Amino acid sequence: DAGVIQSPRHEVTEMGQEVTLRCKPISGHNSLFWYRQTMMRGLELLIYFNNNVPIDDSGMPEDRFSAKMPNASFSTLKIQPSEPRDSAVYFCASTLGDSNQPQHFGDGTRLSIL
Amino acid sequence: GNSVTQMEGPVTLSEEAFLTINCTYTATGYPSLFWYVQYPGEGLQLLLKATKADDKGSNKGFEATYRKETTSFHLEKGSVQVSDSAVYFCALSDRTGGFKTIFGAGTRLFVKA
Numbered sequence: 001d002a003g004v005i006q007s008p009r010h011e012v013t014e015m016g017q018e019v020t021l022r023c024k025p026i027s028g029h030n031s032l033f034w035y036r037q038t039m040m041r042g043l044e045l046l047i048y049f050n051n052n053v054p055i056d057d058s059g060m061p062e063d064r065f066s067a068k069m070p071n072a073s074f075s076t077l078k079i080q081p082s083e084p085r086d087s088a089v090y091f092c093a094s095t096l097g098d099s100n101q102p103q104h105f106g107d108g109t110r111l112s113i114l
Numbered sequence: 115g116n117s118v119t120q121m122e123g124p125v126t127l128s129e130e131a132f133l134t135i136n137c138t139y140t141a142t143g144y145p146s147l148f149w150y151v152q153y154p155g156e157g158l159q160l161l162l163k164a165t166k167a168d169d170k171g172s173n174k175g176f177e178a179t180y181r182k183e184t185t186s187f188h189l190e191k192g193s194v195q196v197s198d199s200a201v202y203f204c205a206l207s208d209r210t211g212g213f214k215t216i217f218g219a220g221t222r223l224f225v226k227a
Contacts, residue, residue: 004157031213042219043158043203050213091157099207100146100165103215105157 002026006092006106014114018080021109024073025094033103034067034077035091043091049075050097082113116141120204120218127194128226135189135221137178137204145208147171147180147187148215152201161189161202199225 005024013019025032033048047057049069057067064083069075079086089110093103121136139145146165150158162171167182176191187204204218 033214043217045214048213055213093157095213097213099209099213100163102148102150102160102163103158105159107155107157 004092004094004104004106006090006109008109009107010110010112012112012114013082015083016081017113018078019082019086019111019113021077021090021092021111023075023077023092023106025075025092026104027073029094029096029104030072031095031097032069032075033093033095034075035093036088037091037108038088046077084113087111087113116145116206116208116210116216118204118206118216118218120202120221122219123201123222124224125221126224126226129196130193131225133189133191133194133198133223135202135204135223137187137189137218139185139187139204139206141185141206141208141210143208143210145206147178148205148207149176149178149187149189150203150205150217152203152220154200158203194223194225196225196227199223 007022031050034046036044046059047067052069067077089108091108093105095103117140148163149161151161152158162173164171164180170179178189201220201222203220207215
């Protein structure tokens with residue numbers, strides 16, 4: 001079975017540029033999560049969706065960050081304009097909307113803003 | 115609110131040593147508890163889980179028992195291998211938290227040959 005698919009795996013860009021990260025969740029999963037991981041702050045939940053609807057975006061750092069889920073099989077996280085402090089590994093995860101079920105993570109996008 | 119506290123790392127062990135990583139939790143409801151493992155360059159993956167008190171989750175020689183009386187879910191392995199070197203995350207989720215999973219800060223394990 002295909003797992004959670006993220007693209008790109010690596011992104012290097014200059015500050016001020018727009019960055020778009022993409023995620024395809026596991027088919028049949030109805031909850032999707034975006035996380036950011038850094039050495040300093042660890043794993044942070046940015047936003048999560050249930051049935052394509054954003055439920056909690058309180059972790060989104062500021063207005064430069066936005067996320068969409070136009071359908072059940074695709075989500076994007078956009079940073080515009082990007083800044084060096086946005087450099088991190090960004091993970092997408094999906095699960096069935098049930099507290100007994102684990103989350104399934106993609107392999108992440110390693111983002112470097114120069 | 116819900117929270118998870120796990121022991122700080124790094125933990126450094128020799129091959130075949132006994133491993134314990136402590137995890138305690140605070141939850142208003144009846145959470146499910148999880149251990150995830152993250153290998154270098156990869157996302158987190160489920161190691162084991164327990165969904166009710168006194169359940170024991172186990173996988174790949176790792177075990178953890180859901181202790182409601184001590185609000186703990188400690189991870190143990192009798193004999194670690196070099197290939198177990200990774201970061202381990204304790205986590206919980208329950209209905210009062212919506213669909214969110216609360217993760218601990220992670221504990222890095224180094225196993226020396």
